[in-house]
Each structure stands twice: as structure tokens, then as C-alpha cells.
Amino acid sequence: MPRLRHLRHREATPPAVPTGLSGNQNNNDHVLNWDDNTEPDLAGYNVYDSETSGSGYVKLNTSLVTSSNYTNVDAAPGNHYYVVTAVDTSNNESGYSNELHMQGQN
Numbered sequence: 001m002p003r004l005r006h007l008r009h010r011e012a013t014p015p016a017v018p019t020g021l022s023g024n025q026n027n028n029d030h031v032l033n034w035d036d037n038t039e040p041d042l043a044g045y046n047v048y049d050s051e052t053s054g055s056g057y058v059k060l061n062t063s064l065v066t067s068s069n070y071t072n073v074d075a076a077p078g079n080h081y082y083v084v085t086a087v088d089t090s091n092n093e094s095g096y097s098n099e100l101h102m103q104g105q106n
């Protein structure tokens with residue numbers, strides 16, 4: 001009799017949207033911080049940046065950010081509009097956090 005293979009149900013619920021995104025300017029670095037997500041299957045966060053508000057976000061991190069903070073080292077001059085998302089171990093990604101506006105120095 002063939003053994004029944006237990007197929008793991010891949011859950012599809014994304015994590016909650018991260019909250020409390022704020023930032024500090026440290027010379028040319030933008031030091032971002034936000035509240036911890038509490039999902040047990042949380043894998044990490046993605047950090048996005050755009051030169052315009054509300055669109056055009058480009059992901060800054062190359063691998064998932066595993067703590068609830070991120071530093072954009074030597075931020076380019078001009079406008080930075082940051083948002084953060086949370087990602088779980090099934091690769092579900094939350095919506096964007098509140099948007100944070102910071103200015104890169106010339």
C-alpha cells in the first residue's frame with residue numbers, strides 16, 4: 001500500500017503591514033527604524049526607496065532584513081521616500097508601511 005504523502009499546506013496570509021517607520025539623519029546616512037512584527041512565521045523585511053512620493057519604489061536590500069531597522073548608507077542627494085514591508089517564511093509580502101520622507105544631502 002503506497003504511503004500517503006503529506007503535502008504541507010502553503011499558507012497564503014501575508015504578515016501585517018509594518019508600523020512606526022521613522023528615521024534619523026547621521027551625516028549622509030539615513031538610519032531607519034520601525035516596530036517589530038509579531039507573526040511567528042515572520043522571515044524579515046524589505047526596504048524600498050523612491051525619489052517620488054507614492055510610486056516608483058526600488059528595493060534597497062539584497063537579502064531579507066532580519067531586524068526592524070536598516071541604514072541607507074551614504075544616501076544620494078535629493079528626496080527619499082521610504083517604505084517597508086514584512087515577509088513571511090512562505091514568501092508572502094505585506095503591503096507598504098507608512099511612507100517616510102528624508103532628504104539626501106548634497
Ligand SMILES: [Ca+2]
Binds near residue numbers: 034035067069
Ligand atoms: Ca525597530
